[in-house]
Amino acid sequence: MTDSVNDCLFCRIVAGEIPATVVAETDTTLAFRDIDPKAPTHVLVIPKEHHRAVGDLDPVLAGQVLATAHQVAKSEGVDETGYRLVFNTGRDGGQTVFHVHCHVLGGRGLSWPPG
Ligand code: AMP
Numbered sequence: 001m002t003d004s005v006n007d008c009l010f011c012r013i014v015a016g017e018i019p020a021t022v023v024a025e026t027d028t029t030l031a032f033r034d035i036d037p038k039a040p041t042h043v044l045v046i047p048k049e050h051h052r053a054v055g056d057l058d059p060v061l062a063g064q065v066l067a068t069a070h071q072v073a074k075s076e077g078v079d080e081t082g083y084r085l086v087f088n089t090g091r092d093g094g095q096t097v098f099h100v101h102c103h104v105l106g107g108r109g110l111s112w113p114p115g
Pocket residue numbers: 009018020033034035036037044087088094095096097098
């Protein structure tokens with residue numbers, strides 16, 4: 001688990017200290033492929049600025065994360081077939097990296113409810 005800015009995996013990806021397969025970038029957001037994909041499309045969209053969880057984002061930045069997620073769905077070709085955006089939050093939500101991230105999942109039928 002990572003939980004501080006100095007020791008934050010995703011801040012280190014933003015800084016270029018850890019490699020990632022970047023698929024989209026804006027002034028305020030970065031999108032890169034999940035290292036352990038759970039679906040044919042599995043991309044993480046993060047704000048470049050460190051925030052712990054989705055509830056810590058101001059509405060403008062939250063909207064920018066969602067807009068990038070939708071752009072990724074389009075560029076991955078899953079916007080027509082469908083996709084799922086997930087913000088795992090806190091212990092029971094299964095959050096393991098405490099730099100807020102939006103999972104963009106698609107490319108196969110996704111079960112509901114999740115396990
Ligand atoms: P969560 O469980 O919602 O906190 O999701 C964290 C996600 O980060 C998991 O799906 C991991 O596979 C993914 N992940 C962990 N390390 C890396 C990395 N270095 N590059 C890309 N994705 C990663």
